Amino acid sequence: xxxxxxxxxxxxxxxxxxxxxTLLIAWxxxxxxxxxxxxxxxxxxxxxxxxxxxxxxxxFKTLVSQVAFWNSLALAALFTVSTTILEILIAVSVALFLYxxxxxPRIVEVLLILPMFVLPVVSGLTFxxxxxxxxxxxxxxxxxxxWEPLAPLSDAVWAFWxxxxxxxxxxxxxxxxxxxxxxxxxxxxxxxxxxxxGANTRILITHVILPALRPTLAIAIGLKVMExxxxxxxxxxxxxxxxGDSTTLLSLFVVKQAFxxxxxxxxxxxxxxxxxxGMSLAWGITRMQNRAAALGSK
Amino acid sequence: xxxxxxxSLPLVAKIFIALLLFLQVAPVAIILQTAFKTPRSLLESxxxxxxxxxxxxxxxxxxxxxxxxDLFNSLTIATSSMLMSIACGALMAYALTRWQSKMRKHxxxxxxxxxxxxPVALALPLFLVLQQLSLHDTLLGLALAHTALNFxxxxxxxxxxxxxxxxxxxxxxxxxGASRYQTFLHIILPVxxxxxxxxxxxxxxxxxxxxxxxxxLAGSKVKTAPLTLNxxxxxxxxxxxxxxxxxxxxxxxxxxxxxxxxQHMIASPTQGGVKGx
Numbered sequence: 001x002x003x004x005x006x007x008x009x010x011x012x013x014x015x016x017x018x019x020x021x022t023l024l025i026a027w028x029x030x031x032x033x034x035x036x037x038x039x040x041x042x043x044x045x046x047x048x049x050x051x052x053x054x055x056x057x058x059x060f061k062t063l064v065s066q067v068a069f070w071n072s073l074a075l076a077a078l079f080t081v082s083t084t085i086l087e088i089l090i091a092v093s094v095a096l097f098l099y100x101x102x103x104x105p106r107i108v109e110v111l112l113i114l115p116m117f118v119l120p121v122v123s124g125l126t127f128x129x130x131x132x133x134x135x136x137x138x139x140x141x142x143x144x145x146x147w148e149p150l151a152p153l154s155d156a157v158w159a160f161w162x163x164x165x166x167x168x169x170x171x172x173x174x175x176x177x178x179x180x181x182x183x184x185x186x187x188x189x190x191x192x193x194x195x196x197x198g199a200n201t202r203i204l205i206t207h208v209i210l211p212a213l214r215p216t217l218a219i220a221i222g223l224k225v226m227e228x229x230x231x232x233x234x235x236x237x238x239x240x241x242x243x244g245d246s247t248t249l250l251s252l253f254v255v256k257q258a259f260x261x262x263x264x265x266x267x268x269x270x271x272x273x274x275x276x277x278g279m280s281l282a283w284g285i286t287r288m289q290n291r292a293a294a295l296g297s298k
Numbered sequence: 299x300x301x302x303x304x305x306s307l308p309l310v311a312k313i314f315i316a317l318l319l320f321l322q323v324a325p326v327a328i329i330l331q332t333a334f335k336t337p338r339s340l341l342e343s344x345x346x347x348x349x350x351x352x353x354x355x356x357x358x359x360x361x362x363x364x365x366x367x368d369l370f371n372s373l374t375i376a377t378s379s380m381l382m383s384i385a386c387g388a389l390m391a392y393a394l395t396r397w398q399s400k401m402r403k404h405x406x407x408x409x410x411x412x413x414x415x416x417p418v419a420l421a422l423p424l425f426l427v428l429q430q431l432s433l434h435d436t437l438l439g440l441a442l443a444h445t446a447l448n449f450x451x452x453x454x455x456x457x458x459x460x461x462x463x464x465x466x467x468x469x470x471x472x473x474x475g476a477s478r479y480q481t482f483l484h485i486i487l488p489v490x491x492x493x494x495x496x497x498x499x500x501x502x503x504x505x506x507x508x509x510x511x512x513x514x515l516a517g518s519k520v521k522t523a524p525l526t527l528n529x530x531x532x533x534x535x536x537x538x539x540x541x542x543x544x545x546x547x548x549x550x551x552x553x554x555x556x557x558x559x560x561q562h563m564i565a566s567p568t569q570g571g572v573k574g575x
Contacts, residue, residue, distance in 0.1 A: 009478045013393035014405065017386040017449060024446035025412045028423030035426065094318065097311055108315075112322050117556050121509040121524040122545045126325045128531065129332070129538050137328055169325065230416045233509040237528050251418040258422045259514065267422055274419035282414035 029275065036060070036268035059265035069270065071245055072253035075160070079249055080228040083167045084221060090168070091175035091220070092213075096205060099183050113173035120170075124237030127166040128153065131238075153239055156246035163235050163247050170234070171227065175220045182216030183209070215291075222285040229278055250274060329549075332542035355543035365526060365544055372523040374437055376505040379444035383501040384494055386445065387452025388460075392482055394453065395461040409450040417447060421514045428515055435516045443515055444505040451504070452497040459493030460486060492562055499559045503552060523548055 036059050038052035063069050094112065098104060115123065130138050133151035142149055152158035186209065194208045232251040235241065241248035241256060248256065254274060258267035334351045359365050390409075394402060424443055425434065433439030463486055471481045487494070512522040527544045530536060 007398065010393045010397045012479075013389040013482075014397075017390040017409075017453070018405075020386060020442070020446045020449060021408060021412060024424065024427070024443060025415075025420065028420060028427045031426055032423035035423075090318070093311075094315065097315055108319065111319060114326060115322055117549075117552050118326065119507045119509075119524065119548055119552060121507075121528060122329070122548055123325075125527065125531065125541060125545060126329055129536075129542070130325060130328065132536070132538070134535065135538055169322065173322075226414060230418065232418050233524075236513075237509070237531075251416065254418055254422065255514070258425075264422070264426075271419045271422050274416055278414065278416045278419060279411060282411050285414070286410065 032268040032271050032275075035264055036272050039265060055265070059269040062263075063266045063269045063273075066266075068245055068248070069253060072248050072250045075246075075248065076229070076250040079160075079164060079167070079231070080225055082164055083171065083228055084224050086164075086168050087172040087175050087224060088179075088217065088221060090172045091179050092210075092217075094172075094176050095180040095183050096209070098180065100201070113176065115170045116173040116177075118170060120233035121237055123166060123170050124234040127162065127169075127234075128238050131162055154243055156243055159239050159243060159247050163238055166234055166238060167228075167231065171224070174227070175224055178220040178223070179213070179216060182213055182220075186212050215288075218288050219285070222281070222288055226278070226281050226285060229274070229281065329542045329545050332538055333546045334543075335539060337537075337539055355539040356547075359540045359543045359547070363526075363530070363540055363544075365523060365547070368521045368526040369523045369547065371437065371520055372506060375441045375444065375522065376502050378437075379441040379448065379505045380498050380502040382441065382445040383449040383452045384456075384498050386449040387456050387497055387501075388487065388490075388494065389482075390449070390453045391456035391460045392486055395457055409453055412447075413450040413454070417510055420447070421510055424511075425514050435519045437520055440511060440516050440520065440522070441505075443511050444501075444508060447511075448501045448504050452501055455497040455500065456490060456493045459490035463489050495562050496559060499555050499562070503555055503559075506548075506551060 034052070037055060037057075039055040039058070040052055098109060118126070130136050131152045133139050133149060133154070139149050139151075150158075152162045190212070191204060191208055194204050199207070230251070231249065232255070235247055235249060235252060236255070239247040241252040250270070251274070254267055254270045257263045257270060333355055334353070336352045336354060390405075394406060428434040428439045428443070431439070433442065467485055467489070468481050471485050472478075476484070507524075508522075509524045509528070512525045516522070517525060523544070527541060527548065530541045530544070
């Protein structure tokens with residue numbers, strides 16, 4: 001069947017996709033590489049058509065000399081670590097709960113994961129409304145309780161944790177679905193054996209279920225870390241990166257550099273770093289997935 | 299658990315779930331409720347007073363704020379990029395399941411990586427490239443950008459469906475004198491329809507949900523609804539009523555399509571086609 005002719009005719013099928021990938025993914029990456037390594041001969045012309053002079057790593061040097069860059073990197077790291085830990089904890093607890101409590105109506109599960117479907121922009125705006133010091137539900141609640149009014153989004157420390165809370169609200173269901181699927185796929189036999197030996201629920205969870213769940217958890221965490229790197233819209237909509245730079249994660253830093261300060265060179269350098277980070281994470285996850293698949297097939 | 303005695307979960311766990319359920323639902327409930335509230339009751343005591351349902355906010359949204367054109371932009375972009383994504387995705391998926399070449403593996407990796415890249419890192423370079431192509435701030439430019447980002451997922455979704463189409467079916471069609479393209483069009487595509495529906499829904503939703511690319515690759519001449527909605531937030535006080543109404547309008551297709559998606563996800567790659575084997 002697979003004659004040379006029919007194998008060759010396949011090439012036509014990959015052309016549209018390859019054109020798109022080349023034109024709108026590969027070429028832009030190359031271009032941003034170019035603008036990260038060159039400076040425009042005309043300072044006021046940032047388009048790529050202007051003649052460019054090779055600038056070595058000067059944009060990268062500008063980038064790493066900025067406190068704001070390191071700040072955004074640190075915030076992104078803190079955001080990733082805190083949301084990942086908290087979300088995985090919630091996801092695992094809820095998954096275990098639903099796993100043991102089989103009588104719960106299906107609607108509970110649907111309502112629990114509901115926020116996952118909310119558009120990032122709507123999620124961000126909703127939380128902005130909830131936290132709004134003048135008209136927000138939270139401020140009315142505090143007023144009704146006779147507490148001090150609060151404006152979390154105008155406080156440098158609170159704003160960050162308000163953003164974290166928003167992410168937890170929307171993203172733990174995503175981890176939950178992965179963990180729950182993994183949990184349901186576990187073989188029942190070892191759990192039953194442990195039961196026969198008199199293990200109680202806690203021992204069952206800590207000694208039988210969680211160790212078996214480790215590959216699933218690794219994948220869930222990997223994907224979540226990847227997702228945290230992508231977070232932009234919710235934070236942009238909630239705080240715009242402020243107050244000051246207190247919620248300017250790496251992704252917001254790139255956009256601010258490029259479109260507020262028109263620092264295309266350093267912004268391109270930051271884009272390249274972000275890409276490299278994303279690619280290495282992606283590579284790590286695919287490796288992990290392959291290993292998990294290999295473990296599963298044994 | 300059939301063997302041991304039934305488990306009873308501690309009360310703490312039940313309270314935890316109940317609390318979580320409340321926290322998960324409350325923000326959505328708040329948007330819904332605010333959207334249908336009168337402006338006066340919003341001003342007087344915010345979330346907690348209620349003096350009847352009203353459609354004022356929706357009226358203002360469409361008549362005074364004129365969200366409709368931007369909503370139409372969003373719809374056009376989402377629909378066209380969905381069509382382009384499944385077209386590219388279906389062709390690519392078919393090729394990747396039938397091709398025996400070293401290129402195959404490279405393409406697979408490229409598709410996976412481009413799917414996992416942070417879009418923010420692509421936003422600035424895409425902005426520069428779309429400017430070069432004079433597609434910046436156009437419907438087509440934005441739809442193409444969405445397609446480039448979304449069709450790899452369509453490919454990944456479609457591959458198992460295409461792979462499951464029995465080769466015997468194709469051979470029969472080619473023996474009958476059909477070309478590869480005719481076989482693809484008349485045999486492969488109809489058989490993988492459930493996959494096409496799932497891929498289409500995913501692509502539509504991803505484009506509909508996008509904010510970042512609309513912000514950076516368009517935004518002055520061509521505005522999408524998420525961008526406009528965010529524009530309602532001003533430093534001088536925000537009118538949350540129309541904003542929440544807008545949020546409801548944006549959420550509506552998402553919930554409707556997610557429901558549809560869930561129904562289709564249950565469908566398995568192939569049923570029937572070749573008997574015996």
